[in-house]
């Protein structure tokens with residue numbers, strides 16, 4: 001076996017390994033729910049699923065990685081919504097003027113910047129309820145209050161860990177004279193994706209992000225609540241020496257082992273490390289746009305490595321979905337829609353197909369009961385739905401030109 005073939009072999013996940021991972025994942029879910037030690041945090045969202053008839057105009061803040069997005073969302077009922085206005089800004093200025101993600105940046109600076117983005121979208125004369133998609137592990141005490149447990153995705157801003165993020169946001173809005181905007185819900189992006197999917201699809205009960213980061217949530221019928229698993233931290237995985245080296249060089253060695261093997265933030269770096277070991281120059285980490293790595297024009301060995309790393313990502317994620325299904329519906333007695341958002345899933349050629357094929361392999365004859373569905377921008381609409389579900393205070397509905405939804 002050539003060097004390259006031997007390496008690719010190490011990144012190849014067999015059907016048996018995928019089934020074993022599914023079983024270990026289901027066991028980790030049980031442990032986490034029962035309060036036993038587990039790599040799955042199983043964080044309660046304090047939110048149930050929407051009816052699909054929530055209505056009104058809300059602000060949605062999406063803070064999940066490199067960009068902050070703000071949307072004014074009108075929920076129209078009947079599973080439809082309309083984005084009336086929106087803005088997006090990077091947390092790190094590409095021209096170097098500011099960087100709110102480094103350890104020398106403070107919570108106050110970061111949230112002042114976010115309040116500025118909100119000001120750019122909010123109508124000056126309107127009072128708003130705001131739903132905040134905050135895509136990091138949080139301990140929630142109710143649907144509106146969440147304390148950041150620890151940063152992920154290599155963000156290091158000082159003074160946010162251990163603090164209640166909607167409190168920081170509300171204080172920044174007050175300081176900017178925007179006290180009429182009330183953050184009433186804080187959700188993980190997976191939860192937002194599930195809320196957006198369930199707004200128009202009764203079978204939606206699992207949602208994942210396959211983008212810069214990775215995570216999955218599900219609706220726990222026995223608790224009548226969506227649970228954010230923080231599955232990126234799952235660690236019972238057959239990983240390689242390259243995964244270990246990447247982990248050792250990361251911000252938080254030992255943490256987020258699944259995420260470091262599957263998410264866009266890390267896949268380019270993983271490919272670069274493997275290729276460099278074989279003497280192939282793959283460029284510095286940041287030039288590796290993940291979607292570009294599997295496309296034409298990439299040298300053959302590099303493309304083979306990338307294909308193996310990306311396929312493994314899809315198969316690992318599918319294995320965890322198999323674990324969730326085994327836990328929520330062991331007999332596979334009903335239909336399930338798994339909503340997926342994120343650039344890796346949306347933009348990597350072959351990724352959704354590899355994920356679907358691996359899931360079908362795990363589920364066998366019951367695979368027809370499960371649909372995977374791309375739910376784009378669910379975290380914006382999802383945050384608005386969260387705000388509506390939290391308050392259940394319908395607001396006047398204005399006619400919309402081009403409704404979205406599903």
Ligand code: BGC
Nearest residue numbers: 135136137152209213214215
């Ligand atoms: C975070 C999760 C988030 C996921 C996808 C992870 O790094 O810990 O909270 O859902 O990324 O954005």
